[in-house]
Amino acid sequence: MNEIAIPRYIDSQPQFFMWELDEFCVAIGLFSTGIITETMWIMIALIIVTSGFLKKFKKDNLEGALLHIAFWSGVTAMNKENLDAYEKELIA
Numbered sequence: 001m002n003e004i005a006i007p008r009y010i011d012s013q014p015q016f017f018m019w020e021l022d023e024f025c026v027a028i029g030l031f032s033t034g035i036i037t038e039t040m041w042i043m044i045a046l047i048i049v050t051s052g053f054l055k056k057f058k059k060d061n062l063e064g065a066l067l068h069i070a071f072w073s074g075v076t077a078m079n080k081e082n083l084d085a086y087e088k089e090l091i092a
Helices: 020-038 040-060 065-072
Strands: none
Touching: 020 040, 040 065
């Protein structure tokens, strides 16, 4: 019988090293930008600052705050029914 690692919390995001998934994506994006623009040390400093800011923001706000900000800014859809954040009327 094989042992399966069960996460401590069901709703917790996947973690890469010390970052959660959303922080890791930001870190990879900044790291890639640093490689392309040859400003690696500046981007490493930005990675440290932004990951600290994201951790503090997620700790101080509700759990889905980043998803709601992305929805209201028009970056992503919340679900299949609410595809457009700027549509304020229900069209039946």
